[in-house]
Amino acid sequence: MGTRKYRRKTSHSEHGPGDGGRTGSWRVERPVLNESLCIPCKRNKEACFICWLFCPEIVISRTIPPTINLEYCKGCGICAEECPTRAITMADEADFSHEDKDSSCT
Amino acid sequence: MHMIENGNVAAALGVRRCRVNVIAAYPITPQTPLTERLSEYVEAGEMKAEYIPVESEHSALAVCIAASSAGSRVFTATSANGLLYMHEQVQWASGARLPIVMCVVNRAVGAPWNVWNDQQDSISQRDTGWIQIYCSDHQQIIDTVIKAYWIAEKVSIPIMVCYDGYILSHTYMPFDLPDQDKVDAFLPPFKPDYALNPDEPASLNTVTLPDVRVDVRGELAHGYMEIRYLLQEELRKTLAVAAEAEKRFGDIFGREGDPYLESYRTSDADYIAVGLGSLTYQLRVSVDALRKEGIKVGILGVRFYRPFPDEAVASALKGKKAVIVFEKALSYGYEGALASDLKSALYEHLAGTGALPAVQNYILGIGGREIHTDHLTQALRAAIQGSISKEPVWIGLKL
Incomplete structure (x- = not known):
């Protein structure tokens, strides 16, 4: 089955996950959240969410705890860079090679 | 109405008759009098259009690409090195399938500097996916501008209307200025399939992967290759659309010929x-x-x-x-x-x-x-x- 009947003649993206494909496979480093350092987790209140705000792929949820959708996270590390309490760190993807690379984690 | 004017004015009058909404251009000899004339129409309130002065030809076409994506009928014009400076956006406009009309007032390209006429500028853009039409006199210039909007909007492919610098752009010749009501009958307002809209947000011409992909609605969307194939396929079909435009133009204005x-x-x-x-x-x-x-x-x-x-x-x-x-x-x-x-x-x-x-x-x-x-x-x-x-x-x- 091809794209002959697709409704556009161009590349036209609407906001939402996965418009560029399953980009989680591009990742070489994975963001890992330490809930004991995360502000909304510690206070159990809606607060901070700087990771959610800065994520260019919109794969971090504005929830307690924040969740990261690894199916689409490219591993850019912006969340880890911006987190004011260093609750997110980047870990070598090879350390998770026994797991499904695209599975969602918290 | 018959009048005697130069080729640049014939082009400007055609653009005015087409009720273009946005004009962005950078002056370059021998195109300058064309866009100067358009800026005068806008300044005097004779054309209800936005004239956007820019710092380069690259920006001129970038503005046209944005305005066309927002649903405006747009126009730009250039010559020689101005066209070459636009080259990246020229390719973008056709890949984005925007019905932009651009006059290319043919002039030699540098080096060395030369402001006189030849056709190396537009010929060097032959493979960019634009439609190219060449004019031989002032009547063809004004008529081709009007036909170009109809064809471009029908097939969603941009068009270069090319005419020789000085030989046509700066010489005076008699031609018929088509009546506004006839042009309105020939050319309906531009209604794109999709125009940028805050209520229906979208990113246009986003990165495509080598293969096709499933979009956010779950539909199988084109990859780069499909989008480029469709441009080629519809360019070839444009020959039939040009014949249709010629017939329609003849019916309304009483002037008709071989479209090719x-x-x-x-x-x-x-x-x-x-x-x-x-x-x-x-x-x-x-x-x-x-x-x-x-x-x-x-x-x-x-x-x-x-x-x-x-x-x-x-x-x-x-x-x-x-x-x-x-x-x-x-x-x-x-x-x-x-x-x-x-x-x-x-x-x-x-x-x-x-x-x-x-x-x-x-x-x-x-x-x-x-x-x-x-x-x-x-x-x-x-x-x-x-x-x-x-x-x-x-x-x-x-x-």
Whole structure:
């Protein structure tokens, strides 16, 4: 089955996950959240969410705890860079090679 | 209404009649008087359009791309190095399938600097996916601008309306200014399939992967290759759309012709001169002189250059003894681009039929080198007498 009947003649993206494909496979480093350092987790209140705000792929949820959708996270590390309490760190993807690379984690 | 004006004003009046919403342009000789005139119409309130001054041609076309994506009918114009500076956005506009109309007032490209006429600028943009139409007089300029919007919006492909710098842009000629109500009847307001809209947000022309993908709605969306194939497929179908535009234009304005080719004394001709733009009118003087001697020669002016009307060209040249292609541009390292395209069409449609004409390519008028009518006559006579060279011959060269 091809794209002959697709409704556009161009590349036209609407906001939402996965418009560029399953980009989680591009990742070489994975963001890992330490809930004991995360502000909304510690206070159990809606607060901070700087990771959610800065994520260019919109794969971090504005929830307690924040969740990261690894199916689409490219591993850019912006969340880890911006987190004011260093609750997110980047870990070598090879350390998770026994797991499904695209599975969602918290 | 009949009037006498220069070619740039004819183009500006055409743009005004088409009720263009956004104009963005950067001045460059010999295009400058065209966009200056448009800025005067906007300033005087005679055109309800946004005139956006920019710092470069690259920005001019970028503004047009954005405004067209937002659903506006847009216009820009340029020449020579201005067109070359736009080149990246030129490719973008066709890939994004935006019905932009741009006048290219043909001028030689640097280096070295030269402001005079040849056609190397637009010919060098041949492979960008734009439609290219060449004009030979002022009536064709204004009519082609109007037809161009109709065709471009029908097929979602941008169009270059090309006309020779100075020879057409700065000379005065009589032409008919089409009535506004007739233009409105011919050209309905631009209604794109999708225009940028905050209530329906989207990113346009986002990165495509080598393969197709499933979009956020779960539908299988094109990859890069499908999008590029569709551009080619619909460019080829544009030939039929141009014929439809010509018929529709004729019905409303009473002026109609061959949408692709303009013939002069070809019906009984054994030899055909071929060219683009105003040169094909100058050639008429030489053809008339040779006809007086009993030599059966005619002219085929190629108006529609991309998509190339290969079938019409081959059918017009079938069985001729020789075809003489005059070009004010060339594909450096080989020969004139029109000569190559024409040979390709002849081979495709006539190979093995015994009706393949000999083809002689002449390069002339480069950087505004004066084209003498007696040189044209001599060149035609030489080819007619059987002097067909493998390499293109340069006319008027003083080496």
